[in-house]
Amino acid sequence: MPKGKTPSLLNGNAGKPNKVVAGRKRECTRCHCAIVKGEPCFEVPHPGFAQGRETYCCDCFAKVLDQTTKDLDTHFAALEEARAGI
Numbered sequence: 001m002p003k004g005k006t007p008s009l010l011n012g013n014a015g016k017p018n019k020v021v022a023g024r025k026r027e028c029t030r031c032h033c034a035i036v037k038g039e040p041c042f043e044v045p046h047p048g049f050a051q052g053r054e055t056y057c058c059d060c061f062a063k064v065l066d067q068t069t070k071d072l073d074t075h076f077a078a079l080e081e082a083r084a085g086i
Contacts (some may be wrong), residue, residue: 015045017061030064039054 026035042061043053
């Protein structure tokens with residue numbers, strides 16, 4: 001039986017996405033819109049970047065989550081095929 005916490009593909013060594021309130025003006029990594037001080041946004045850890053995180057506006061983060069869901073659905077389908085011996 002495996003020991004310890006089950007790892008997640010979404011929570012790598014860098015950590016997990018966090019909802020934050022912008023403490024200063026920021027720019028969305030994806031659409032480059034301005035995120036003004038006091039607006040909610042999401043920080044996604046990204047190893048290899050200078051600051052180590054990407055900042056997304058709420059609209060772009062929703063699109064990222066939609067794509068992640070589609071990718072996970074594809075992996076679930078592949079897992080079911082593998083279990084069925086296809």
